[in-house]
Amino acid sequence: MNMRTMACGMTVVTLHEMVHHETMENEMPRVQRRKQVLLALVPLFSFIAMELSDEEQYAAFKDKVKRTVYFDNLTPQATDAVMKTALDQFGNVLSVQFIPNYIGPSKMPAAALVEMETEKQAMKIIEETEDFPFMISGMPRPVRAFPAEIEMYEDRPRKPGRTIQCQWLEEKDPDFAVAQQIKDLVKYQATEASFMLKQQLAEEERLHNKHGETLKANAKKLDLIEKVLTDGSARKLGTCYNIRLQEN
């Protein structure tokens, strides 16, 4: 057993070096990267290395999830760099990963996972954004922060020890009809959800437009006040109504 493990380990190292020379885009620390390669090799040396590395990797991944913050309501203008600068004040940002939107409409705000150095920093961000509207790359729509969840990750490892069983139901099976009903229901519910999303986006658009108007009106008001003050009509009116206007 020991011998085999060793032999296996050695192969991994050589292969690891091979792969290492290729450019890999992920920013995982070295140790973890090595584990990934090891995982890819698992089919070759199935029973030995698997259990240990799986468990380990999963535990490490869970830790990472704990110190990660999920952000949504993000503008497309928010890039890696923007996120990093914005969150620097709370601690050390280790990585930023945007969640790609494959199925929603293109008007959907972006979402991202920001990994902090410690869990404490992550909690701090979440509390802070809950207490104050926090804006990144624009105003007035604030971003929102939540604790990250495992399913938000693209590159999450398999849960150790899970086996999936699947089975084709035969048409004469008494459950076949029920299963078909469930399938229809699932489809229907997906439609419901996308309808809801549309409604939400419509609401957001409405609020956006409303705020545009408010802002314009305010700008107009300020312009008017300034004009009145500068061209002397305010003073004129003041004397007219016997009110003393203070200069400031």
Add this chain to the structure above:
Amino acid sequence: MVEVDDVANLEFNWGKKRGVGGKRKEVQFYESFTYDGVDYNLYDSVYMVKEGEPEPYIGKLIKIWESGDKSKKVKVQWFFQPSEISRWLDDVSVLENEIFLATGEGVGLANVNPLEAIAGKCNVVCTSKDSRNHQPSEEELKLADYVFYRTFDVGSCTILDKMDDKVGGTEVRFVFNKKESEAACAVPERIPDGKDEKECAVACNAVEFNTLSTTVGQPESLLGEEVTASKAGTVKDELEMATDTKVKAEKRPQPANFHSDSEEKPSKKAKKDDVIKSSVDKSRKKLVERGSDVKTMPTAADVPAENTKSGNNVPIRQAKDKPSKQGKVDCPRKEKNINNIEKGPSNKEKLGNKTKGLSGGRPDVDNSKWFRQSPFEDRVEIAQKDGTILMLHNLDPEYVSGEVEDIIWHALKEHCSAKMVQRTKISTPHSGQAIVIFKTRDGTERAMTKLNEGCLMLPNGRPLVCSTPSTFPGKQSTFYGHLVIDNKTLGQREKKGAVSTSHCSQPNTIEYDMAMEWCLLQARSDSWWKRLYKKQGLELRRLKATFKSK
């Protein structure tokens, strides 16, 4: 709000009978019933509405009966929200959706209420690490409305971590989660009408409680034996006996007011009102109102009409009599089943016969894996043009992309590359989705036909659903909510606050007001989603419950 008259019109059917009680045997006990389209079993957790209370109470059905005057009654053992017992919580930390089961003796343990006060089922999962508790799966935990693992002693007003063989008179195994094998037949077969209610009480009482591994059938067989031994005494006596063995070691018999319960004592509001005010801290509203008030503002009225169906757990009817969470503590009795989670029958046994475990792994002919592949986004675009792409629904959200590829390989013998759609805050918790790119168009069509016409069952009663995706969104185009100030005056003013690309807004600006409006909208849409998914979860669970096999 639905008025009293309407309540009477709601669909109602009795389920399985248990036995009769009362002096003239005019009280009929039941172990299940259907009310307003929902099946309730003994030991289910339910919401109970009380007029004037913003939040429904949560309780466990421990007795169901119809009394002589045809009024339907349930006895519920209460769960406490942390806010209700905050006075005694001190610095005990509480989970977000944690509740506490009432135990001990005294006011607030359990009450008799009209059955019509039930507002809906509540999915309460027991997370106790106790070895007798069937540990809930992560999926079950996610679906849970509430969890509990501690109890609150209404007598001594203390939080207890451990559960003895009885909790407030209810056998502990009915408090814990059902085992999956029990889930299908939640309520054990009972000896029909001829046998008396008392027998069961005695039988249970006499049986040394065996841990959860006792099969469902067992109590029944025991029942037969014990009955003979217990011919003595009236129902009342035996019930008293049953009462004796309380959670707390003190074997002080309690006046069994069982008869009065079932015969003439409808829950009297007068009683409860003064008692509970003193015993239970009614600071329900004092819930965690963190952050800006705005965030807590969404109300039912904000929710679009299509969501306000009764599927939600939000109570929408008012019953004739309101449940009383206080007042007299009735004599607890024990029954024999646990029914916390409404669950579809598990498919395990069946699957065992003719399923394929996927652990074997699929042959990795796809050597290209050793090289870098073009980004998935680009591949999606190409696949869309080629028609080699499918969306899968109803996967377990926990699956990873590799597992989806395994499933496709084992079930369809097609190679593909899959990607689980990453969860966001608005993704459904019920159905995991994946994008699958096949090698060929033919293969895609074959897979689609097979999945649509056939039925591929995944664990936990999930048939796999596939669909052709609508066009993928591509790059994010517009973003609502960010405004540019092109006015000089205003611009300068606002800019004083906004120094860098990111900032927290201060409460005296227009910007802050607008931000608050956004927070409000965000909170509102949150509540829409929550309601939608709750409703959908309920629909799914109901349908899954109709699976015939286990």
